[in-house]
Amino acid sequence: MLTRLKGGRIYDPVNGANGAVRDIYVRDGRIVAAPGDGARPDRDYDVSGKVVMAGAIDMHTHIGGGKVNIARALLPEDHRADLLARTELTRACCGHAAPSTLATGYRYAEMGYTACFEPALLPTNARQAHMEMGDVPIVDKGGYALLGNDDLLLSLMREGADQKLINDYVAWTLDVTQCIGIKVVNPGGINAFKFNARKLDLDETSPHYGITPRAILLTLAQALEDLGVPHPLHVHGCNLGVPGNVDTTLETISGIEGLPMHLTHIQFHSYGTEGDRKFSSGAARIAEAINRNPNISADVGQILFGQTVTASGDNMSQHRNRKFASPDKWVVMDIECDAGCGVVPFRYRDQNFVNALQWAIGLEIFLSVDDPWRIFLTTDHPNGAPFTTYPHLIRLLMDKTFRNEQLARLNPDAAAASTLGSITREYTLNEMAIMTRAGPAKILGLADRGHLGIGAGADITVYTDREDREAMFRTPDYVFKDGELVAKEGQIVKVTLGATHVVKPAYDRGIEDRLRPYFARYRSTRLENFAIDEEELCECGSSRLAVHQCRHARVA
Amino acid sequence: MSRLLLTLKAVPAIGVDCSPLTPARLAGMSSAAIAAIELQSGNRRLPAGELFDIAGEPGDTLVIRNACSKLDRIGACMNGGTLDVEGDVGAFLGAGLVSGTIRVSGGAGAFAATGMLAGTLHVCGSVGDFLGAAIAGDKQGMLGGRVIVDGDAGDRVGDHLRRGIILVGGNAGDYCASRMLAGTIAVRGKVGALPGYAMKRGTLLLAGAAELPATFNDCGSHELMFLRLFARHLASVDSAAASFAPRGERVRRFVGDRANGGLGEILVTA
Numbered sequence: 001m002l003t004r005l006k007g008g009r010i011y012d013p014v015n016g017a018n019g020a021v022r023d024i025y026v027r028d029g030r031i032v033a034a035p036g037d038g039a040r041p042d043r044d045y046d047v048s049g050k051v052v053m054a055g056a057i058d059m060h061t062h063i064g065g066g067k068v069n070i071a072r073a074l075l076p077e078d079h080r081a082d083l084l085a086r087t088e089l090t091r092a093c094c095g096h097a098a099p100s101t102l103a104t105g106y107r108y109a110e111m112g113y114t115a116c117f118e119p120a121l122l123p124t125n126a127r128q129a130h131m132e133m134g135d136v137p138i139v140d141k142g143g144y145a146l147l148g149n150d151d152l153l154l155s156l157m158r159e160g161a162d163q164k165l166i167n168d169y170v171a172w173t174l175d176v177t178q179c180i181g182i183k184v185v186n187p188g189g190i191n192a193f194k195f196n197a198r199k200l201d202l203d204e205t206s207p208h209y210g211i212t213p214r215a216i217l218l219t220l221a222q223a224l225e226d227l228g229v230p231h232p233l234h235v236h237g238c239n240l241g242v243p244g245n246v247d248t249t250l251e252t253i254s255g256i257e258g259l260p261m262h263l264t265h266i267q268f269h270s271y272g273t274e275g276d277r278k279f280s281s282g283a284a285r286i287a288e289a290i291n292r293n294p295n296i297s298a299d300v301g302q303i304l305f306g307q308t309v310t311a312s313g314d315n316m317s318q319h320r321n322r323k324f325a326s327p328d329k330w331v332v333m334d335i336e337c338d339a340g341c342g343v344v345p346f347r348y349r350d351q352n353f354v355n356a357l358q359w360a361i362g363l364e365i366f367l368s369v370d371d372p373w374r375i376f377l378t379t380d381h382p383n384g385a386p387f388t389t390y391p392h393l394i395r396l397l398m399d400k401t402f403r404n405e406q407l408a409r410l411n412p413d414a415a416a417a418s419t420l421g422s423i424t425r426e427y428t429l430n431e432m433a434i435m436t437r438a439g440p441a442k443i444l445g446l447a448d449r450g451h452l453g454i455g456a457g458a459d460i461t462v463y464t465d466r467e468d469r470e471a472m473f474r475t476p477d478y479v480f481k482d483g484e485l486v487a488k489e490g491q492i493v494k495v496t497l498g499a500t501h502v503v504k505p506a507y508d509r510g511i512e513d514r515l516r517p518y519f520a521r522y523r524s525t526r527l528e529n530f531a532i533d534e535e536e537l538c539e540c541g542s543s544r545l546a547v548h549q550c551r552h553a554r555v556a
Numbered sequence: 557m558s559r560l561l562l563t564l565k566a567v568p569a570i571g572v573d574c575s576p577l578t579p580a581r582l583a584g585m586s587s588a589a590i591a592a593i594e595l596q597s598g599n600r601r602l603p604a605g606e607l608f609d610i611a612g613e614p615g616d617t618l619v620i621r622n623a624c625s626k627l628d629r630i631g632a633c634m635n636g637g638t639l640d641v642e643g644d645v646g647a648f649l650g651a652g653l654v655s656g657t658i659r660v661s662g663g664a665g666a667f668a669a670t671g672m673l674a675g676t677l678h679v680c681g682s683v684g685d686f687l688g689a690a691i692a693g694d695k696q697g698m699l700g701g702r703v704i705v706d707g708d709a710g711d712r713v714g715d716h717l718r719r720g721i722i723l724v725g726g727n728a729g730d731y732c733a734s735r736m737l738a739g740t741i742a743v744r745g746k747v748g749a750l751p752g753y754a755m756k757r758g759t760l761l762l763a764g765a766a767e768l769p770a771t772f773n774d775c776g777s778h779e780l781m782f783l784r785l786f787a788r789h790l791a792s793v794d795s796a797a798a799s800f801a802p803r804g805e806r807v808r809r810f811v812g813d814r815a816n817g818g819l820g821e822i823l824v825t826a
Contacts, residue, residue: 074693076692076693328695
């Protein structure tokens with residue numbers, strides 16, 4: 001079947017289209033070249049004057065895995081207060097801050113998102129996480145496997161294991177957990193928490209293994225570089241949320257020695273200690289460092305005001321934040337000595353000095369990083385705000401007047417402490433297409449997503465160009481997933497299954513001989529039961545395994 | 557004063573959410589409009605006219621006749637007026653009651669008066685578990701008002717109770733006043749195992765000897781001014797459940813639950 005989108009204004013930064021008027025043809029889920037004059041499209045959509053972009057990609061959103069389920073269980077009132085009745089097409093679902101799997105998929109698709117990446121997939125929880133993500137309809141999914149606090153890696157490093165052995169372990173983890181990248185959360189810190197450490201700085205040795213976070217970051221970043229994995233090491237750094245952590249973050253940037261590194265929810269890592277309240281913005285210094293270091297990319301983790309829940313693997317910082325829980329209930333736990341988990345419900349308040357300044361810091365970073373290819377639009381859903389607030393965030397970035405109106409309503413001390421009011425930059429549609437489509441696809445190595453070139457997967461979103469960017473991005477006219485119309489004017493019209501994106505770097509399978517006795521001795525599952533295969537993924541809701549190329553096969 | 561009469565035609569097969577049927581909501585509506593109100597029942601929505609015969613004039617008083625335990629959420633979030641129920645009712649009776657009076661001639665199911673803010677709820681029969689308790693996920697149960705149960709109450713009476721008065725004329729089940737934060741519960745009959753379990757503050761009044769958890773400290777025998785004031789406060793209540801605090805009586809006072817640092821009190825009359 002041939003589908004034509006006629007006369008739209010195309011924003012496709014990968015292929016150099018910045019509002020150019022062009023028809024798009026789709027056949028069998030892919031974008032194809034214009035057929036000859038004789039061919040008549042079976043479906044024709046007149047999108048003249050409308051804005052056409054690739055489907056949006058959320059490269060950091062907590063949508064599956066242990067902690068999300070704990071957040072759901074902890075907040076039944078969040079579900080009671082936000083109910084979606086079933087329709088002919090969609091099933092009943094619920095949830096605002098910690099939405100159910102179904103609500104997650106429907107709402108992402110309604111907003112024009114077609115792929116979501118779960119950033120903290122514990123290897124030991126991988127099966128559960130993939131099953132949950134399989135239950136999320138329509139959008140494609142992928143996960144970043146969590147390493148850097150597991151006993152095995154830290155023990156290998158303590159023994160002074162060869163980098164090649166660690167590379168094999170990293171590649172094996174990616175392979176058997178069906179992930180597309182590696183994330184490290186508070187490197188060594190989650191583990192140190194279990195030995196009663198309550199903070200662990202970049203160059204502090206961990207109590208049990210005697211290894212520094214800096215060494216863990218370097219080892220893992222080197223492994224991904226050696227393996228040619230496209231997505232750089234995804235780093236949730238030390239000292240999240242601690243005033244003064246801007247210095248730690250800057251040292252982390254310089255400490256990676258030029259290797260590719262992605263700093264996630266960097267807003268939470270950009271705090272200084274100036275001013276009367278010893279809490280200030282480090283956004284300018286962070287943005288300057290990102291601008292200066294082309295090996296660094298970041299997503300922001302913007303906060304927006306209202307009720308949400310913070311769910312993180314960083315049990316050290318969540319334990320510190322537990323006294324701010326609102327409503328007053330929280331969970332901090334270990335997960336099989338693989339990593340940790342902390343869930344703390346939270347309400348960001350615009351009249352609170354700290355929250356208001358956090359809001360401003362996030363926006364300062366967005367607007368001060370020059371290269372939109374290296375900064376990504378996230379709220380670290382649900383930690384900064386639920387993903388349903390994205391259209392509001394987009395308007396804040398694209399509309400200076402609106403932004404300054406919001407700024408004027410905040411805690412006045414925070415507004416005065418921020419340089420946000422003096423920033424005049426407004427994101428353009430092209431930059432927005434980079435930040436939410438082309439950029440994430442590039443940094444994840446998704447060659448056929450995030451653009452509208454010939455051969456790309458036909459994930460397409462069509463918007464009416466409205467001055468109110470929030471309304472524009474909340475309700476796209478059409479959303480196509482793999483060539484099928486899934487949402488029309490903000491309503492789901494078809495429910496499909498999404499693919500699971502993975503990478504498969506080459507490695508020596510001999511690593512399993514070394515891992516098998518470790519699993520038999522220490523882990524809750526045997527090695528043979530640990531691995532997840534493609535068949536199992538598809539049984540639990542994934543349409544297919546989409547394997548993406550590594551930069552190079554490793555030299556044997 | 558105008559009264560609206562809703563008479564249940566037949567016992568429904570599954571539970572019906574009756575929360576839309578409150579005096580304030582129905583005031584000024586025609587019989588046809590009332591008959592058209594849709595009530596959720598399982599995964600279907602039924603028009604009220606299919607379930608009830610409708611008579612009288614809507615106004616300050618609503619009477620539901622022939623009621624049965626399939627009618628859930630009667631008077632939930634009701635704001636003003638009087639709701640008189642003849643028969644038994646289901647779960648969540650008077651949940652989130654804002655103001656007004658609800659009287660039930662029969663018994664009620666679980667979670668009666670949960671989240672209730674103010675007003676009066678009087679059940680002439682017995683109630684199920686979790687009377688005035690918090691529903692799963694909530695940090696507070698009943699938040700105010702007055703609940704009178706002439707019969708027995710199930711387990712977990714006043715779990716997480718935040719404010720208000722609960723009077724039970726008969727017996728109460730296990731874990732009475734568990735995790736209670738504040739407010740007053742009085743039980744005229746016997747209580748089950750572990751009254752005051754994890755209690756933080758508030759008062760539980762018991763008539764006669766009861767087996768208390770070991771984590772309550774005996775603070776001796778007292779004649780408390782509070783009890784006289786309490787008795788005067790309840791003088792207008794027309795129920796044996798309220799004839800609790802005789803003038804000048806001494807009570808034994810126990811404080812706990814010390815297992816979690818609580819300073820609640822259990823007062824036991826001699």
